[in-house]
Amino acid sequence: MRLVLVGPPGAGKGTQAQYIASNLSIPKISTGDIFRANVSGGTDLGKLAKTFMDRGDLVPDEVTIAMVRDRLSEDDAQDGFLLDGFPRNVAQAEILRDMLKDWGLELDLVLELVVDDDEVVRRLAGRRTCSQCGRIWHVEFDDKKDDKCDACGGALFQRDDDKEETVRHRLEVYQEQTAPLVSYYVDEGILVGVDATGPVEEVTQRAMEAIRPYLG
Numbered sequence: 001m002r003l004v005l006v007g008p009p010g011a012g013k014g015t016q017a018q019y020i021a022s023n024l025s026i027p028k029i030s031t032g033d034i035f036r037a038n039v040s041g042g043t044d045l046g047k048l049a050k051t052f053m054d055r056g057d058l059v060p061d062e063v064t065i066a067m068v069r070d071r072l073s074e075d076d077a078q079d080g081f082l083l084d085g086f087p088r089n090v091a092q093a094e095i096l097r098d099m100l101k102d103w104g105l106e107l108d109l110v111l112e113l114v115v116d117d118d119e120v121v122r123r124l125a126g127r128r129t130c131s132q133c134g135r136i137w138h139v140e141f142d143d144k145k146d147d148k149c150d151a152c153g154g155a156l157f158q159r160d161d162d163k164e165e166t167v168r169h170r171l172e173v174y175q176e177q178t179a180p181l182v183s184y185y186v187d188e189g190i191l192v193g194v195d196a197t198g199p200v201e202e203v204t205q206r207a208m209e210a211i212r213p214y215l216g
């Protein structure tokens with residue numbers, strides 16, 4: 001099964017990627033992991049990527065694509081993979097399609113985790129981080145009434161990333177970037193949406209049910 005997972009910030013994409021990949025016995029390939037592996041492994045691409053990251057610049061598409069190509073060529077990805085964080089836009093999606101086509105392969109499915117904006121805001125804007133131990137609590141889900149860490153007594157604060165206006169802005173950026181990608185995969189006839197609200201295990205279950213008809 002060759003799978004791409006897309007979803008907004010706060011949809012629990014990283015966690016779902018891990019569970020789905022392990023259920024399907026395929027590697028979870030995220031761009032974050034690929035970057036870290038290349039940089040810490042000191043590959044030529046890793047060194048190149050680092051020059052951009054050290055300057056605070058975005059790593060150019062060509063570098064990301066070359067890393068993805070290398071990763072997809074590895075042995076463990078020959079019988080399938082789950083891609084998380086790539087492709088990010090239609091241009092990358094077309095490159096991925098051509099790359100797979102060169103190898104006589106194609107994507108089986110693109111799974112979109114669907115959560116409405118207010119739910120994402122509820123999840124992210126309710127987070128409070130401990131200033132001492134870094135643990136994250138949730139105002140609603142952990143029923144936090146005070147602003148002290150239950151583990152170490154440290155003061156809790158809200159990270160800028162978790163502030164409601166920042167979350168709403170991230171969601172807007174996501175929609176702008178991803179809407180065209182989603183319609184591209186709708187046109188390709190391989191996009192399936194999965195309701196990503198509710199407990200993690202239930203979402204995984206729904207995802208697995210959505211995948212089942214596509215398993216060879």
Ligand SMILES: [Zn+2]
Pocket residue numbers: 130131132133134135149150151152153154
């Ligand atoms: Zn703490």
